[in-house]
Amino acid sequence: MPTQKKCILNRTALIQAISSKKSFLCVGLDTDINKIPAHLGRNPEGVLAFNKAIIEATHEYAVSYKLNTAFYETLGAEGWHLMEETLKLIPENIFTIADAKRGDIGNTSSMYARAFFERLPFHSITINPYMGSDSVQPFLEFDGKWAILLGLTSNKGAQDFQMQQSGDEEVYKKVIRTSAQWGDASNMMYVVGATKAEYLSEIRQIIPDHFLLVPGVGAQGGSLEEVAKHGANKDCGLLINASRSILYAASDESFAEKAGEEAFRMQQEMRNFC
């Protein structure tokens, strides 16, 4: 087994990066082999070249990159190799997220933690907390790594269970309130969809200090300003993810340039809030 560098990035370093770049932008590398510009070649080498160009064009304006594992797993073993190679292209002081939505019984979650914290040197992983404390705990046992739990997701299906009542509050609030006891704001974050910006204030009452990873700005329709207004705390406390609006800003040879422009545009909007 190859030994990977430990790859940790703590809360202080993340807050400093946000402050110095005046950005809380996370670029989502949800790279779809069928959507990358044709001239790169729609093969694993093309995907890596695409990621490399996107990272080079956006890293000045971003404090985080998020790799959606599903888009790599459709490529099988080659996809996993691509995640490994992509991580090597990301500058060391930028926060990396495996958007994997994992979670299982304890011994299995331990295996997932090893997969994403050791085998692949991510700083953090997204976790589905539905199976409860012992499904999350193994991720928190890795010193310096982060668990990012689903708080309230941005999709329509969030209505089905997350928004249902349980006792005197919605299920998602119970999930956040309970799970916040399993770790603290130095090793846990929450996913909160931007299409639910009006809920951010209520969530902030439960977890004033935790970072929130916010997808759904851009292609899914959420507003950056609304999210910042309702979701920011004294440390900023936000990572706003944009995937499709940056990756596919153009479909021709100008794709990286246009991606950089879109990332810059978002950073310029963000500088007012951090």
Next chain:
Amino acid sequence: MPTQKKCILNRTALIQAISSKKSFLCVGLDTDINKIPAHLGRNPEGVLAFNKAIIEATHEYAVSYKLNTAFYETLGAEGWHLMEETLKLIPENIFTIADAKRGDIGNTSSMYARAFFERLPFHSITINPYMGSDSVQPFLEFDGKWAILLGLTSNKGAQDFQMQQSGDEEVYKKVIRTSAQWGDASNMMYVVGATKAEYLSEIRQIIPDHFLLVPGVGAQGGSLEEVAKHGANKDCGLLINASRSILYAASDESFAEKAGEEAFRMQQEMRNFC
């Protein structure tokens, strides 16, 4: 992209296999590279040799194999290659399960479905339903494939959210009742932990026809007889999974023989119930 054979196995074929083998045993290939007999070599080749020997020793007594993706992902790209190679070793009429606990917003779930139904030719995948209908629907769009949703899990953490009240019933019952409308007993199953055998009768009132995938017999302490008593329906309707008790029945060169004996022992217990 290599074209895979379609690999479907419908409800009628599964019921016939159970009836003719007098078994509803699922062997969990949660192969831990650190636990396989040392003489095989603790490397990817050793894992594949181990899986091959286990499959050869148990396939007469089993109607299903379940690969826990976490155990393969700790090996990175090689682990994904191992899943591919392992699937090739499983006889065609045996039901295969990717125990992956996936689920995400629609376009991401579509990618996971392609990863596990096309790129890897599994018959089915386990899904965490917490994100709701549009996170599950993409898996149901694959004709002839199966989505196996978390019903009630076997771990302690099931108390945290699944067992909480929501309105007049527990969250897990609401999840089963609601999600059962998204598909039917020909393309959906539910995971129900064997350590909760007393709940099986209540679950059967909500979903009398669906197959239940039952982990937790053996190493986790559940009783096969109790599960059969409370969980079986007119078609049997059960797949009982055993992983560690079969895989690690012995740690020396007799591991496959002992695994076969343990699978045979379980099948002999099962023949009274199907």
